[in-house]
Amino acid sequence: MRFTASLSPIEGPMIHHVIKVPEEVAAGFRINKGAIRVLCSIEGKEEFPCALNPRDGEYVIMASKQLISKHRLKNNETFSVSIRPDLNDGLELPEEFLEVLNQDEWGSQLFDALLPRLKRSLLYYIRSAKSVDTRIKRSFQILEKIKTQSLHSQKNQNP
Structure with missing residues (x-):
């Protein structure tokens, strides 16, 4: 599934930014409570494993400093995100x-x-x-x- 998103700042000790996932997109992945493992791609670049995490009644993708830097993400600028189920649950071995x-x-x-x-x-x-x-x-x-x-x-x- 593909959607448009932007970087959203949040208050927290470890994570400072998230990518909000639209409800209609998250609903297509939600099976039970908790985080949902997916493969994510930003602007069509190489996929990486991540999770749709529940936060304050919505689902988000945690955006690390490394992810923000690698993809040159900025607050209030939109970008395309595509996600698909991770059949290996984030456990694909190098x-x-x-x-x-x-x-x-x-x-x-x-x-x-x-x-x-x-x-x-x-x-x-x-x-x-x-x-x-x-x-x-x-x-x-x-x-x-x-x-x-x-x-x-x-x-x-x-x-």
Whole structure:
């Protein structure tokens, strides 16, 4: 689905801008309560995973500083947005990480056991690297941290 939007400032400690999703667009995706994982494209550029988040009776897409900068978004300027369902729930594996997992069955099992939100964060970190070499390096580092339970979120879990 495609719609026209603009950047909207909000008050908050971590997120300062959102992209408001028209009700008729959000209604086409809403199945149950909570965030809805989608693939988003701004001005027809490369898709990225994101979520339609409920906020004050409407749905919004959180706009990070990186997203705003990358797409040169400005307050009160309209731009086109297209969204479609994310069948992988934001968990599409970068090919570099997939190859690392294919070489380590135990590491792959440990990764599969992580919560989806943690997996999404780790995959985003790997995908955000610009070079293949950095994505490979991050893939090995992440898997090693999973195996040694040295991820920050793992330190707070009971085995």
